[in-house]
Amino acid sequence: MNIRRAESRDLAQIVQIESLCFPEEAAFPPRMFAYLIEYAVCLVACQPEKKVLGFIMGYASGKAGAVYTLDVHPQYRRMGIGSSLISSLEEKLQRLGAETVRLEAAVERPEAIELYHKAGYRDRELVRNYYGTGKHALRMCKAILPAAKTDLRTCPEF
Numbered sequence: 001m002n003i004r005r006a007e008s009r010d011l012a013q014i015v016q017i018e019s020l021c022f023p024e025e026a027a028f029p030p031r032m033f034a035y036l037i038e039y040a041v042c043l044v045a046c047q048p049e050k051k052v053l054g055f056i057m058g059y060a061s062g063k064a065g066a067v068y069t070l071d072v073h074p075q076y077r078r079m080g081i082g083s084s085l086i087s088s089l090e091e092k093l094q095r096l097g098a099e100t101v102r103l104e105a106a107v108e109r110p111e112a113i114e115l116y117h118k119a120g121y122r123d124r125e126l127v128r129n130y131y132g133t134g135k136h137a138l139r140m141c142k143a144i145l146p147a148a149k150t151d152l153r154t155c156p157e158f
């Protein structure tokens with residue numbers, strides 16, 4: 001398995017994986033993915049080079065980094081792909097100057113929350129109705145400076 005930058009040629013596979021991970025009303029629209037591939041930090045896990053197994057998208061703005069979405073194809077789960085994608089994204093965001101990474105995970109997806117806890121994310125707050133009425137999110141944050149001197153209180157929005 002290899003992790004590389006997402007390219008526009010990956011769009012169709014990314015949209016397909018998103019449709020396997022989320023119901024239509026919750027899925028990112030294809031145009032949003034096209035925009036993110038162009039302007040955000042987007043990585044795909046592949047095997048071989050062209051077959052996309054999963055992807056992650058995020059951004060860095062000053063010292064603040066964030067994860068927009070993380071998806072792994074259902075046939076390739078529990079192989080460490082999600083964990084590898086998050087740590088690769090953190091490395092990229094760190095190189096872009098980020099000192100913290102923030103993300104939201106749906107409360108109804110304990111497997112994602114477990115993955116993020118394992119990756120070192122801490123719970124910050126419950127955001128009610130984040131994904132629509134009754135669909136709450138857990139906002140999580142992690143300091144990504146090796147020296148671990150970052151004060152989590154500087155994490156934006158906390």
Ligand SMILES: CC(C)(COP(=O)(O)OP(=O)(O)OC[C@H]1O[C@@H](n2cnc3c(N)ncnc32)[C@H](O)[C@@H]1OP(=O)(O)O)[C@@H](O)C(=O)NCCC(=O)NCCS
Binds near residue numbers: 070106
């Ligand atoms: C959440 C998701 C990205 C995990 O991807 P993955 O490649 O299977 O994750 P990993 O193999 O790296 O798992 C890392 C750890 O996360 C936890 N985990 C992952 N899937 C789990 C599950 N179904 N049940 C319980 N814990 C789970 C485990 O602690 C796991 O470590 P282990 O396998 O050594 O026990 C994947 O299930 C997915 O794409 N889900 C649908 C989309 C989604 O919910 N994305 C998150 C958006 S917030």
